[in-house]
Amino acid sequence: MTVIPLMVDLTNKKVVIIGGGRIAKRKVESLLNSGAELTVVSPDILPEINALYLEQKIHWKQKRFESSDLTEAFLAVVATNDEAVNAAVIEAAPPNSLINAASDVIAGNVHFPARFLRGKLTIAISTNGASPMLAKQIKQELESRYDENYEQYVDFLYEARQLLKQTNLPRHVKDAYLREFLSPSFLQPSMQKEVIVKLRSFFK
């Protein structure tokens, strides 16, 4: 299986998680800030999932899985220990559905990589299941290499780029500026501020 990384906008998309146990809990938690509309389908759910339901962060259909639960689903997450249920979900999914299957037996077509965010910057690491431990270790290394300062730094690069676009400077000069801003010194907020003030002064 060849998998490629795609950045997907889940905002307001219906994501259906089938199952209410430990795996479902982990999947729900990892999708909680994605902007997706999350629905858990399961007769029983763990207290942690129930808490999210009570806080109205997710929907809960307290029932066994039926095909109709997948109507309009953008992404189905198969998260039960019951291989018969897992197989039924795969069977019921409309063609071209996105399916994440934690099951060993049935493969979906979507995996969640290890990932971390620094504002607009996302780094994702996947070993395609070969070594989850290595993915986690690389993630930890990169979290310390690209630390919290990158959140503001990427915002700075974005703003500087938008301001430069509005100037009449030749393309190669704009690019030269943008390249310069990639040097480590611009990770300092004071340097960033100086640049933004200077760029804004172009428009006065």
Next chain:
Amino acid sequence: MTVIPLMVDLTNKKVVIIGGGRIAKRKVESLLNSGAELTVVSPDILPEINALYLEQKIHWKQKRFESSDLTEAFLAVVATNDEAVNAAVIEAAPPNSLINAASDVIAGNVHFPARFLRGKLTIAISTNGASPMLAKQIKQELESRYDENYEQYVDFLYEARQLLKQTNLPRHVKDAYLREFLSPSFLQPSMQKEVIVKLRSFFK
């Protein structure tokens, strides 16, 4: 817009690229090894795209875009300079379609991050459009940090994990081995070979 990274299996999936110019060329090239069935829809195509068509690596519908071109499409890639066509594609896409739109005006729901592969290891970097230059720089840094040796190393970690699974060793012992294999010395093929020979001897 919040985007999250998903590892998606495009094997045998229909991917439709609307447009035949420079943007289409770049998208086709980045999807060429994904296992997807690629179809370019455009009255005209660049010579490089035509070459791929002649090599039967992609399909080509030599025509203007119509809604019916998206039937069964798993992913639509909008890659023309004509905003009217781009808008028509978005309009025609079935609900829940995956759409990558290079257009400034119309947003799709899928972006392609910067990425590189080391065998089963994939690392993807996205700034959500804020700074493509930073994404590229981080990619280059990581390509040299996680060099070609990682391809074989990840295969080794995979094989070692599979062999350990088949043993009767207690879970904590298996995990201790797997953690040990994450230390840098195991990047050396000779060390890897030694481990595999040892693990295989368990089954003799």
